[in-house]
Amino acid sequence: MADVAAAAGVSGQTVSRVVNASPRVDPETRIRVEAAMADLGYRPHRAARALRTGRSGTIGVIVATLSTVGNSRMLEAVASAAARRDLAVTLVALAGRADVGAAFDRLHDLGVDGAVVLNEATAIAEGVTPPAGLALVAVDSPGGAFATVQSDHAGGAEAATRRLRDAGRRTVAHVAGPAGSFAATERERGWRAAHDGAPVPEPVRGDWGAASGHAAGRALAADPAVDAVFAANDQMALGVLRALAEAGRDDVAVIGFDDVADAADYRPPLTTVRQDFDALGEAAVAALAATLDGAPATRTVVPTTLIARASG
Known part of the structure; x- marks a missing residue:
């Protein structure tokens, strides 16, 4: 650090501030110190820093x-x-x-x-x-x-469910995540809130995986009253979409949660709730x-x- 300070024409304390990303260094001085560090091959020693x-x-x-x-x-x-x-x-x-x-x-x-x-x-x-x-x-x-x-799990789930209800869907079923999961519980809470106190069907519980979504989707596809599904994540929504397609139920709307990288390439492209x-x-x-x-x-x-x- 002393060598860097000498090469840059600054104090050792200024070099320390640059190393520790302190805002108390003007830009020109920071550039000069960083150039000296690069020229000398200087790198902070983590163990020494930890001791200090x-x-x-x-x-x-x-x-x-x-x-x-x-x-x-x-x-x-x-x-x-x-x-x-x-x-x-x-x-x-x-x-x-x-x-x-x-x-x-x-x-x-x-x-x-x-x-x-x-x-x-x-x-x-x-x-x-x-x-x-x-x-x-x-x-x-x-x-x-x-x-x-x-994330605002409940708010996102409520917005997804209200979208389906506002579109005139009669029965918005829910494929929920595992019992004991905080995110799954919050998303279920949002789904219930969107019904404004109206009776809701019992959720069908999955394990976040597409296979569990497929199993849930097969059961829901057999119920003619179900015309919409909110799945607690996109992987389970993928399984639901497959089950609905196999049953010829192209009348059922589906919304997922997460906005995974492939969601736009599902068939059909998946409406979903994006987590940041x-x-x-x-x-x-x-x-x-x-x-x-x-x-x-x-x-x-x-x-x-x-x-x-x-x-x-």
């Missing part, structure tokens, strides 16, 4: 599964948001509730600054006390002593950084957007 700051520059991510679109997209979004802050990510996958305490202990032993608990993993981790000093942020959680981040995973990942990492700086726990709800296509 008490921060490792690494965060943990705890996930129950990566087989669902929501989990894999959230992991990607959190990793991207962390990279923008020059943070490394350590991933721990859970096999079940018995692993949660061990996962917390492992991350603590690895010296991570804090952890983001993703989606279904929050339900598994509920009630488990993390080691002292391990800051946490939960994605899709009813809340507690730590910060939470979520980039914003969710940014909010989760920002909340973790704020927690590490001593801020009180916050709850962040990221808006969703209804994407209209041919299916509904």
Whole structure:
């Protein structure tokens, strides 16, 4: 750092500010320091920085599964948001509730600054006390002593269902996500709210996968009263569309949730509710950084957007 300071004609403190992305450096000076760093091949030493700051520059991510679109997209979004802050990510996958305490202990032993608990993993981790000093942020959680981040699941589901009802659909059936999932519960709540207190059919429950959507779709296709389906995610909606096509039920409208990359290429193209995973990942990492700086726990709800296509 002293060599960089000498080459750039600045103080060591100015070099430190540039390295740590401090706004207290004018642009011309920053360019000069960065050029000197490049010429000298200087890179900050993470271990030395950790000893000086008490921060490792690494965060943990705890996930129950990566087989669902929501989990894999959230992991990607959190990793991207962390990279923008020059943070490394350590991933721990859970096999079940018995692993949660061990996962917390492992991350603590690895010296991570804090952890983001993703989606279904929050339900598994509920009630488990993390080691002292391990800051946490939960994605899709009813809340507690730590910060939470979520999409507006209920609002998006309500908007999707109202679209179908406003189009004159008589019976909007619901293919729900797994029992115990926060996101599934919230989406079911939005579906119910859109009926304004009117009776609703019992939801048909799936497991987020297309096969479970197909099984649900076969049952719904056999009911002539069903003329619309709101599926709790796009993968299950895909299975529903296949079942309806097999039954010759081209009169049934379908709306999904997530807006996966292939949704526009479903047959028919899928009307769905888009989650802003980039914003969710940014909010989760920002909340973790704020927690590490001593801020009180916050709850962040990221808006969703209804994407209209041919299916509904």
